[in-house]
Amino acid sequence: MAEELNVHVINHPLIQHKLTLMRMKETGTKDFRELLEEIAMLMTYEITRDFPLKEIEIETPVAKCKAKVLAGKKVGVVPILRAGLGMLSGVANMIPAARVGHVGMYRDPETLKPVEYYCKLPSDVSDRTLIVVDPMLATGGSASAALSLLKEKGAKSLILMCLVAAPEGVRVINKEHPDVPLYVAAVDERLNDKGYIVPGLGDAGDRIFGTL
Numbered sequence: 035m036a037e038e039l040n041v042h043v044i045n046h047p048l049i050q051h052k053l054t055l056m057r058m059k060e061t062g063t064k065d066f067r068e069l070l071e072e073i074a075m076l077m078t079y080e081i082t083r084d085f086p087l088k089e090i091e092i093e094t095p096v097a098k099c100k101a102k103v104l105a106g107k108k109v110g111v112v113p114i115l116r117a118g119l120g121m122l123s124g125v126a127n128m129i130p131a132a133r134v135g136h137v138g139m140y141r142d143p144e145t146l147k148p149v150e151y152y153c154k155l156p157s158d159v160s161d162r163t164l165i166v167v168d169p170m171l172a173t174g175g176s177a178s179a180a181l182s183l184l185k186e187k188g189a190k191s192l193i194l195m196c197l198v199a200a201p202e203g204v205r206v207i208n209k210e211h212p213d214v215p216l217y218v219a220a221v222d223e224r225l226n227d228k229g230y231i232v233p234g235l236g237d238a239g240d241r242i243f244g245t246l
């Protein structure tokens with residue numbers, strides 16, 4: 035029987051089209067960054083689909099009526115430094131009231147193990163739904179360590195949003211954080227021997243910041 039991965043793949047045509055442009059090796063930093071921001075915005079639309087609403091009384095220029103607004107859910111966005119920063123503005127454009135936390139994690143190139151180097155969060159993390167963003171979920175080590183750190187700091191409601199995942203990374207999140215919904219735009223084939231996602235899009239941080 036085929037293995038079932040617990041992951042929401044957002045395969046909206048606009049997202050898939052933009053992701054293909056990002057994958058192309060000739061796509062430069064400016065376009066790559068803009069496309070990532072746009073995809074993050076579109077993915078936010080999808081992951082907030084079940085956010086609760088409440089009715090309020092308003093007055094239009096024509097009549098009084100009841101209308102729906104978000105029911106005051108407190109949200110935070112937590113980019114995993116550095117590449118997660120490329121998704122921050124897309125989420126923040128959609129949820130302007132969201133507070134922003136930062137978790138610094140880099141992958142040791144030899145061991146592929148995550149190394150934490152920074153953490154600064156809003157003081158009320160336990161009251162917020164935190165959307166953790168990082169374009170790449172490869173071995174899953176960085177995202178899993180970031181989620182564990184956020185839980186240690188009191189986070190109770192977490193969502194992980196990545197652009198491209200390897201099946202290996204999805205399995206790690208499913209196993210180590212079964213309580214965290216995982217949203218991605220694509221699950222690719224595999225990891226190569228350097229821990230890069232195949233076909234993937236290369237090193238996301240370097241492509242965002244032009245440090246290739």
Ligand code: PRP
Binds near residue numbers: 117140170203
């Ligand atoms: C990349 C990426 C993830 C991590 C994924 O970051 O942005 O954080 O690798 O790999 P993993 O799932 O195997 O942990 P990187 O370590 O290259 O740092 P950067 O964002 O500073 O470029």
Ligand code: URA
Binds near residue numbers: 229230232234236238
């Ligand atoms: N980090 C990246 O930026 N790209 C990969 O393919 C894997 C990890």
